[in-house]
Structure formats: C-alpha cells, structure tokens
Amino acid sequence: MKNVKQIEQVIDKYRRHLLRNIAVGVALLPIARAPLELARAADAPPVTADDPNAKALKYTADASKAPDAKPGSKCDNCQLYQGAAGSAQGGCMLFPGKSVKAAGWCSSWTAKAKA
Numbered sequence: 594m595k596n597v598k599q600i601e602q603v604i605d606k607y608r609r610h611l612l613r614n615i616a617v618g619v620a621l622l623p624i625a626r627a628p629l630e631l632a633r634a635a636d637a638p639p640v641t642a643d644d645p646n647a648k649a650l651k652y653t654a655d656a657s658k659a660p661d662a663k664p665g666s667k668c669d670n671c672q673l674y675q676g677a678a679g680s681a682q683g684g685c686m687l688f689p690g691k692s693v694k695a696a697g698w699c700s701s702w703t704a705k706a707k708a
C-alpha cells in the first residue's frame with residue numbers, strides 16, 4: 594500500500610509540474626509572437642491617404658508636411674509605433690493590419706516613454 598501512495602505522490606508532483614509549465618507557456622505565448630507580429634506589420638500594406646482613419650487622424654507619410662505636427666514628432670518616436678528601431682515603416686496600434694512610415698505623423702502622436 595505504501596508503494597501505491599508513493600506512486601500517487603510522484604504522479605501528483607509530475608501533474609503539478611506539467612500544469613505549471615503549461616501555464617508559463619501560455620503566459621509567454623504573446624511575448625513569443627510579438628517579434629513575428631512586428632515583422633508582419635512592417636510588411637503590411639501601407640496606410641493610404643484615402644483611408645478613412647488616416648483622414649480622421651490627419652495621417653501623412655511625411656511629418657515635415659504636417660502643419661499641426663510638433664517639430665521632431667513622427668511615427669518613429671511615437672508611443673503607438675510598433676516598428677523596430679531604425680525601421681523605415683512598421684505597425685501602429687491605431688492602424689491594425691497596416692503599416693505607417695517611420696517618418697510619418699498623425700494627430701494622435703504621443704511621445705514615446707523614456708526607458
């Protein structure tokens with residue numbers, strides 16, 4: 594009987610270990626997918642001038658041509674920009690499935706938080 598109890602304890606320990614690893618794996622899944630999604634966003638079709646969101650937010654692919662843009666503000670230094678550092682274009686939280694130019698700008702520009 595003692596051996597059965599020991600085997601049950603081992604199985605119980607293994608089950609807890611397995612469940613913990615599954616929970617950690619599930620929790621890390623979004624982090625593992627992030628670089629892939631960033632790469633996809635950079636390859637996504639660019640936001641065009643006739644896009645209704647772009648019009649509403651006054652998006653332009655060239656911040657220097659945006660009369661309302663603060664000097665130096667552009668997608669590249671916006672908190673919502675998802676492109677990799679130094680990238681020419683990348684995703685933006687406001688334009689899911691599309692890419693914006695790093696040199697672009699829109700009226701929702703928000704300064705990137707300092708690290």
Ligand code: SF4
Nearest residue numbers: 668671674685699702
């Ligand atoms: Fe660019 Fe930021 Fe506007 Fe997105 S929210 S288009 S990253 S300025």
